[in-house]
Amino acid sequence: LATVTEGTVLHADLDSFFASVEQRDDPSLRGRPIIVGGGVVLAASYEAKAFGIHGAMGGRQAMRLCPRAIVVPPRFDAYVEASRRVFDVFHDTTPFVEGMSIDEAFLEVGGLRKLRGEPSAIAAALRRAVRERVGLPISVGVARTKHLAKIASAMAKPDGLLVVPVEGELRFLHRLPVERIWGVGPATAIKLHDARIHTVAQIAAQDVRDLVRVVGPAAAHHLQALAHNRDVRRVRTGVSRRSTGSQSAIGRGHHTDADLDRALQALVDRVTRRLRTGGRTGSTVVLRLRFGDFSRSTSSHALARPTANTQAVLDTARRLLAQRLPEIHDRGCTLIGVTLSGLDDHGTQLMLPFEATSDGSVDDALDAVRAKFGSKAIGPASLTSVRSARSAGPRPRRAPDH
DNA sequence: TCTGGGGTCCTAGGACCC
DNA sequence: TCTGGGGTCCTAGGACCC
Numbered sequence: 001l002a003t004v005t006e007g008t009v010l011h012a013d014l015d016s017f018f019a020s021v022e023q024r025d026d027p028s029l030r031g032r033p034i035i036v037g038g039g040v041v042l043a044a045s046y047e048a049k050a051f052g053i054h055g056a057m058g059g060r061q062a063m064r065l066c067p068r069a070i071v072v073p074p075r076f077d078a079y080v081e082a083s084r085r086v087f088d089v090f091h092d093t094t095p096f097v098e099g100m101s102i103d104e105a106f107l108e109v110g111g112l113r114k115l116r117g118e119p120s121a122i123a124a125a126l127r128r129a130v131r132e133r134v135g136l137p138i139s140v141g142v143a144r145t146k147h148l149a150k151i152a153s154a155m156a157k158p159d160g161l162l163v164v165p166v167e168g169e170l171r172f173l174h175r176l177p178v179e180r181i182w183g184v185g186p187a188t189a190i191k192l193h194d195a196r197i198h199t200v201a202q203i204a205a206q207d208v209r210d211l212v213r214v215v216g217p218a219a220a221h222h223l224q225a226l227a228h229n230r231d232v233r234r235v236r237t238g239v240s241r242r243s244t245g246s247q248s249a250i251g252r253g254h255h256t257d258a259d260l261d262r263a264l265q266a267l268v269d270r271v272t273r274r275l276r277t278g279g280r281t282g283s284t285v286v287l288r289l290r291f292g293d294f295s296r297s298t299s300s301h302a303l304a305r306p307t308a309n310t311q312a313v314l315d316t317a318r319r320l321l322a323q324r325l326p327e328i329h330d331r332g333c334t335l336i337g338v339t340l341s342g343l344d345d346h347g348t349q350l351m352l353p354f355e356a357t358s359d360g361s362v363d364d365a366l367d368a369v370r371a372k373f374g375s376k377a378i379g380p381a382s383l384t385s386v387r388s389a390r391s392a393g394p395r396p397r398r399a400p401d402h
Numbered sequence: 403t404c405t406g407g408g409g410t411c412c413t414a415g416g417a418c419c420c
Numbered sequence: 421t422c423t424g425g426g427g428t429c430c431t432a433g434g435a436c437c438c
Contacts, residue, residue, distance in 0.1 A: 039406075040405055040406050041406095056406080058403080059403055059404080061404080061405090063403080100437085104438070183411095183436065183437085186435090186436090187436085216413075218412055219412080242411095244408090248406090248407085284431090294404090294405070296433085300431060302430060339409090409436100413435105414431100415432095418428085418430105420425100
């Protein structure tokens with residue numbers, strides 16, 4: 001029996017994704033410092049990063065650091081298309097792919113040894129395939145846990161591969177500064193530093209009660225588990241979204257009530273359209289505001305019933321906005337956003353049949369679902385919930401519409 | 403040219419229920 | 421009538437991630 005020295009979790013992360021797509025599509029940009037974005041840096045090429053430029057930095061500051069940087073407006077359609085092709089490569093590698101964002105995913109490759117070799121070999125092949133088929137550099141971390149794989153891919157950048165061998169995990173982990181931990185951002189790092197905690201080893205050595213006083217109970221237990229290399233999170237497929245929203249910056253000038261209402265309408269329209277496309281509904285409307293001093297605030301209202309209906313969401317969003325109007329005019333609002341949370345993913349199952357047979361029986365409705373999705377689309381549990389939803393209270397409305 | 407747009411999870415108080 | 425414990429939902433805010 002061979003000794004297992006490699007974990008089976010891959011974390012694959014495209015390098016400077018937006019900037020790499022631009023350099024791929026325009027050879028004159030290759031080898032040069034480029035910034036994708038404008039007012040704010042969405043992505044910087046490695047040549048630009050060498051000057052200290054990074055994502056989310058203000059455009060003005062970036063140009064001070066590197067006056068000869070080339071600014072490229074973003075082309076989101078190209079990034080979505082490139083991402084789709086990269087995820088095709090992921091899915092050709094293993095069925096167990098958990099997408100984390102447009103440019104990043106975890107892949108579970110355990111059980112593929114006989115078929116495709118050791119995880120490190122699979123990772124190397126994956127990097128070659130992304131380069132050959134999509135033309136983009138991607139870094140991959142290989143480890144036994146998600147946390148270590150995530151850290152490894154970050155340390156492998158740019159365009160690299162890093163394997164954390166199973167027998168070297170603690171040696172690798174304990175040397176790292178606390179900032180490397182997935183979930184430690186600026187605020188937590190400051191709290192830890194104030195408590196004279198700088199390395200992962202120091203978190204591991206800390207009495208958990210002391211750590212609770214520094215960062216709070218949930219973060220303390222989470223950080224200490226990770227510092228002791230306990231990470232039971234598995235690669236999961238088919239995780240559904242819990243909220244969906246849209247926002248837009250509206251500039252610093254004066255905004256009339258009519259301006260604000262137009263912006264609100266556009267946001268609600270975009271969000272509810274996305275919900276309907278996904279066959280989902282939301283149960284809470286959240287209004288987001290940002291003010292001139294960059295402070296943020298939200299107000300929310302739980303709806304009587306989940307919906308994806310534009311008018312229902314707009315009515316609620318308007319009421320929330322009306323309550324904030326004085327503050328908006330006093331403080332100067334620079335961003336407005338609408339989010340639907342409490343997303344319900346039985347939406348498709350429950351609502352399609354009611355649309356199909358709005359006056360029919362429950363059994364007619366179930367037959368309509370089975371005809372569309374196959375005989376196993378509705379099992380005994382959902383049958384019960386459909387029946388009780390139908391018998392209790394007012395009849396559910398038609399499928400969400402405009 | 404001050405600072406985009408899309409998400410996740412946790413905390414905490416109050417209302418309400420058993 | 422008083423007291424206690426346990427739970428969920430709603431709302432607002434904060435931290436973090438890409």
